[in-house]
Amino acid sequence: MKFRYIKSILSAASLLLAVSVTSCIGDLDATPIDPNIVMTFDQASVFNKIYGTLGLTGQKGPDGSGDLGDIDEGTSSFYRMTWCANQLMTDEAIVNSWNDAGVATIADCSWSSSNEIVTGLYYRLTFDITLCNYFLEQTEGLTDDETTRQRAEVRFIRALNNYYLMDMFGNPPYCDKVSTEKPQQIQRADLFAKIEEELKEIGDDATATLAQPLQTTYGRVDRVAAWLLLARMYLNAEVYTGTPQWGKAKEYAQKVIGSGYKLAPVYKHLFMADNGSNVNKARQEVILPILQDGVRTKSWGGSLFLIAGTHKSDTGMNPWGSKQGWGGPHCRQAMVAKFFPNVNDAPSVLEDQMVVAAKDDRALMCGVQRSTSTGDNMSFTDGFACAKFSNIRADNGLTSDTDNPDMDIPLLRMAEAYLIVAEASIRANNGVSTQETIDAMHEIRKRANAAESASYTLTDIRDEWAREFWFEGRRRIDLIRFGDFGGHTDYNWDWKGGEKQGTEIKEFRNIYPIPANDINANTNLEQNPEY
Numbered sequence: 001m002k003f004r005y006i007k008s009i010l011s012a013a014s015l016l017l018a019v020s021v022t023s024c025i026g027d028l029d030a031t032p033i034d035p036n037i038v039m040t041f042d043q044a045s046v047f048n049k050i051y052g053t054l055g056l057t058g059q060k061g062p063d064g065s066g067d068l069g070d071i072d073e074g075t076s077s078f079y080r081m082t083w084c085a086n087q088l089m090t091d092e093a094i095v096n097s098w099n100d101a102g103v104a105t106i107a108d109c110s111w112s113s114s115n116e117i118v119t120g121l122y123y124r125l126t127f128d129i130t131l132c133n134y135f136l137e138q139t140e141g142l143t144d145d146e147t148t149r150q151r152a153e154v155r156f157i158r159a160l161n162n163y164y165l166m167d168m169f170g171n172p173p174y175c176d177k178v179s180t181e182k183p184q185q186i187q188r189a190d191l192f193a194k195i196e197e198e199l200k201e202i203g204d205d206a207t208a209t210l211a212q213p214l215q216t217t218y219g220r221v222d223r224v225a226a227w228l229l230l231a232r233m234y235l236n237a238e239v240y241t242g243t244p245q246w247g248k249a250k251e252y253a254q255k256v257i258g259s260g261y262k263l264a265p266v267y268k269h270l271f272m273a274d275n276g277s278n279v280n281k282a283r284q285e286v287i288l289p290i291l292q293d294g295v296r297t298k299s300w301g302g303s304l305f306l307i308a309g310t311h312k313s314d315t316g317m318n319p320w321g322s323k324q325g326w327g328g329p330h331c332r333q334a335m336v337a338k339f340f341p342n343v344n345d346a347p348s349v350l351e352d353q354m355v356v357a358a359k360d361d362r363a364l365m366c367g368v369q370r371s372t373s374t375g376d377n378m379s380f381t382d383g384f385a386c387a388k389f390s391n392i393r394a395d396n397g398l399t400s401d402t403d404n405p406d407m408d409i410p411l412l413r414m415a416e417a418y419l420i421v422a423e424a425s426i427r428a429n430n431g432v433s434t435q436e437t438i439d440a441m442h443e444i445r446k447r448a449n450a451a452e453s454a455s456y457t458l459t460d461i462r463d464e465w466a467r468e469f470w471f472e473g474r475r476r477i478d479l480i481r482f483g484d485f486g487g488h489t490d491y492n493w494d495w496k497g498g499e500k501q502g503t504e505i506k507e508f509r510n511i512y513p514i515p516a517n518d519i520n521a522n523t524n525l526e527q528n529p530e531y
Contacts (some may be wrong), residue, residue: 003016032316041138047150050157051219052136053128054078055290055302055409062298062404067127071120075100077301078128079290079409080165081121085472085512089505090475091334091483092466093386096377098328107503110496113513113531122169122515125161132158133178152202152209155220157231159198163229166191166240167477170511170528173518182522189241194235199226201370213259218276218283219291219408224259227252228287228412231420236481237511245306246428249420250436253278263414263447266394267361270413273321273406274393280386284408290409294391294401303407305388310386310471318350321391323403327380329471331365336372336384338466339363343372351387360450362467366386368445375496415468418443423461431458444468458482506530 006007043319057077058066066073073243075081087093088107095107102116111118132154139147165172166188169278172195174186186194210223233240234249264270264285275282276289292303299305304324311320312327333343339358340346348367354361366385374383390404391405399406421442433455441464442452448467453460465478479485487507496502 020277021113028201029459043135043139043147043150046131046135046138047154050128050131050154051291052129052297053124054157054411055292056297056299057301062300062304068120068123069125072101073117073300075117075301076120076124076191077299077305078124079159079299079411079473080305081117081124082168083305085121085168086115086473086476087471088329090479090498091332091491092470092475093329093335094328094332094374094377094383094495096374096382097380098326108495111499111509111512113516113519113527119515120514121512122165122172122518125165125168125496126173126175128161129158129175130178130440132161133176137178148209148238149211149216155198155202156210156226158223159195159226160229161433162191162195163233166195167236168512169514171526172514173522173525182524183238184524185526188206192233196230199233199372200231203230209281213261221288224256224261225288225412227255227259228417231256231417235420236477239481244427246424249424250428253417253420253424256287256414257421261285261414262518263418263443266449267448268364268388269394270410271389271407272394273391273399274395274397274407275410276408277393277395285409285414286408286412287414288412290411291408292408294399294404294406300402303391303405303409304403304408306389306471307391307405307407310389312380312385315368315381315385316350317366317385317387318352318388319392320389321402322405323397329386331384331386333372333374335466335470336365338463340372340403346363346372360467361448362450362470377495388471409419410472415444415447419465420465422456423458424454426456426458426461433457437461450496480510500513 047308048058067078068076084103084106088095088103089109095103104119105111105115134153136151139151170188171185173183174191175451177184201207203223208223210221210226213222213224216222231249231252234245234252237243237245262284264282269275269280270282270285272280274280276291290302291297307320307322308324308326309328311317312325312332337348339360346367347353347372349357350368351366352362354365354367355361364387366387370381370384372384389407391399391407393399418440420435424437437456441456444464445452462478462482466475467490476485483489484491486505488504492502494500494502497505508530511528513528514525519525519527
């Protein structure tokens with residue numbers, strides 16, 4: 001399959017960018033840039049488009065003029081693809097009733113270098129990086145305050161996309177400019193260093209060009225986003241570079257905690273239709289939202305994917321504020337066990353009763369007409385449903401659309417910093433619980449109205465990551481860091497590796513393959529081991 005993946009980029013911005021190279025511009029069958037042709041650069045439109053790539057898929061929405069070719073536009077969004085590649089094969093989510101291309105082999109860990117999700121994700125990330133490179137080239141030398149701020153934000157979004165390339169693909173091609181030359185491959189540790197340098201340049205106090213904490217428009221990046229992404233990278237540094245950096249992880253997470261952001265008082269409000277309003281207090285926790293609006297940002301790959309994908313009519317669920325219900329990802333039994341260690345104690349009730357039974361406000365699951373077991377993995381009702389996301393407002397007001405949701409996606413939020421402090425502290429102390437670990441865990445669990453403990457183990461923290469962030473598109477990253485994904489591990493779950501009782505996932509699957517068509521098109525690239 002050949003991805004004609006920049007079909008028509010930024011027609012609204014009059015950006016004539018169509019390049020016939022690989023990787024950072026994709027494997028394109030299009031006309032190269034002609035330097036003799038004058039191109040009109042609309043700075044505001046391109047800047048808005050760069051933010052739009054986080055949740056939208058093309059020029060129209062929800063379909064009809066997608067950024068990427070040869071892939072279903074609805075699946076091609078940054079969020080939906082990173083979510084699927086981090087979630088569907090883990091101990092949290094399972095999907096058995098969709099025939100979307102590539103989903104089945106992602107879920108059972110048998111993907112190849114031609115998998116549609118893997119290939120689409122790769123080109124989505126490289127597309128977004130190319131767009132950022134173009135903006136930065138076109139604005140180079142401009143020193144007005146607004147352009148300086150925009151350039152810093154675009155550099156953050158480029159760093160974010162490079163972070164996912166590093167995490168997902170290990171040694172991807174690297175580009176920091178638009179070029180017709182085939183890009184060179186970069187080693188994972190070297191890409192880590194480049195992302196680290198960029199985030200420090202735009203986010204550290206002495207040199208930062210990003211806005212001060214909470215001093216920019218909601219939805220735009222401030223320097224706290226850079227601090228949190230750095231903290232996440234340092235927490236996973238041993239995976240990416242071979243050298244742990246627990247101290248730096250804790251340092252940057254503590255900067256986030258001291259920034260002025262704070263935990264929302266009510267956990268479920270983080271995932272409701274008015275989570276970006278001034279009434280719903282979720283906004284005080286969300287450091288980087290992917291903005292969504294039922295009328296103005298229609299997409300099959302944003303919060304509609306989360307809400308419709310986890311609900312289905314006639315399966316005993318509470319109303320979720322949308323007429324869309326696709327009956328897709330739902331809970332593995334191992335996820336239920338995070339709230340009910342004896343899964344037989346989990347009741348077949350709605351989510352408002354489930355949180356009472358679990359004594360944890362995060363247990364937003366529906367057990368009506370379901371058993372905890374995923375059984376033979378044949379239907380949406382095999383296993384509890386996720387009722388975490390909804391298009392219902394906390395203030396009971398009307399939403400803007402009855403199909404497409406208003407719920408902003410909380411891509412980066414404050415709670416992550418607390419769990420980074422908890423984990424980094426205990427790891428730096430050779431696995432022994434510290435007071436910093438205890439205090440950070442208590443902050444998270446207090447908000448959830450969950451019982452606190454006098455001490456915590458690494459296993460407790462691994463499970464707390466699941467309880468706090470379940471179905472938010474990050475679980476694979478955490479399992480790899482704990483040594484509980486690919487390779488020999490005694491941590492098992494239902495349908496792990498595609499087998500009912502669970503089986504070992506080979507270690508090479510801790511990273512994805514570079515797509516076969518890019519390997520074939522660019523002789524500078526070497527495929528990841530065993531693909």
